[in-house]
Every structure is written in C-alpha cells, then in structure tokens.
Amino acid sequence: MSDLRELYQEVILDHHKNPRNFRILEGANRTAEGYNPLCGDRITIYLQLQGDVITDISFQGVGCAISKASASMMTTRLKGKTRAEAEALFGKFHRVVTGQRDLAPDGPELGKLEVFAGVSEFPVRVKCASLAWHTLRAALDGGSQTVSTE
Numbered sequence: 001m002s003d004l005r006e007l008y009q010e011v012i013l014d015h016h017k018n019p020r021n022f023r024i025l026e027g028a029n030r031t032a033e034g035y036n037p038l039c040g041d042r043i044t045i046y047l048q049l050q051g052d053v054i055t056d057i058s059f060q061g062v063g064c065a066i067s068k069a070s071a072s073m074m075t076t077r078l079k080g081k082t083r084a085e086a087e088a089l090f091g092k093f094h095r096v097v098t099g100q101r102d103l104a105p106d107g108p109e110l111g112k113l114e115v116f117a118g119v120s121e122f123p124v125r126v127k128c129a130s131l132a133w134h135t136l137r138a139a140l141d142g143g144s145q146t147v148s149t150e
C-alpha cells in the first residue's frame with residue numbers, strides 16, 4: 001500500500017510541476033473561473049466546444065498540488081469527449097473523492113484519476129480535487145460567474 005501511495009504522490013507531483021494544457025486557449029468559446037476559499041485555489045478553464053464535443057481544453061491558475069494536478073489530468077482526459085462523457089466521468093470522480101464509490105460503482109473507468117481516491121478522508125482536499133470539475137461544469141453550462149466550492 002505504501003508503494004502505491006508513493007506512486008500516487010509521484011503522479012500528482014509530476015502533474016503539479018509539469019501541468020498539461022496549462023495555457024490560455026486561443027479560440028476558446030467557453031470559459032469559467034473557480035475558487036476554493038478554503039485553500040486559496042483559483043482556476044480558469046478554457047473550452048472549445050463544437051456542438052456537443054470538447055474539441056480542446058486548457059486551464060490556468062494558482063493553487064495547491066492537488067488542485068493543479070486534478071485540473072491537469074482532467075484536461076488530458078476530456079479532449080475529444082462529449083458533454084455526456086464529461087458529466088459521467090465527473091459523476092464517477094465525485095463519488096470516488098467523496099468516498100461514495102460503493103453507492104454507484106458503475107460508470108467510466110477513472111484510470112489515473114484514481115490517484116485522488118485518497119483525498120476522501122480529507123474534506124478540504126476533496127474541494128481541491130473537485131474544483132477543476134465544478135469549474136468545467138460551469139464552463140459547459142455557459143455561465144460567466146465565478147464558481148466557489150463554498
């Protein structure tokens with residue numbers, strides 16, 4: 001288990017140090033900002049949405065390793081996915097990070113996003129891990145207000 005935990009930390013630190021898709025997306029037609037006051041994480045999600053498909057996605061922001069790694073991994077998973085696929089992944093991710101996986105074990109495989117399962121024991125960290133996803137949903141919904149985890 002400790003080996004696994006170390007591996008998880010490595011994955012998170014890697015994405016924190018070298019975040020993927022960390023840029024302003026030229027030609028984005030949806031953006032949203034998210035804020036987690038408990039930790040101070042701030043994030044902006046940029047989307048290029050064509051019809052129902054996320055053709056490109058990026059993010060910018062400042063925050064802790066967990067919030068940044070979560071956003072980075074989310075962007076790598078969602079490029080080319082439909083809104084419905086993104087929602088399904090968010091639903092599964094949310095159940096896992098809040099420790100409710102057993103309530104509805106079905107859904108898409110999380111793959112590397114499983115590294116965030118450990119945050120379920122730490123309510124503040126749950127907000128760090130979910131911030132990017134809540135912000136994504138706001139961007140998909142076309143809202144322009146800042147989403148807060150509070």
Ligand code: ZN
Pocket residue numbers: 036039040041063064065066067128
């Ligand atoms: Zn945080």
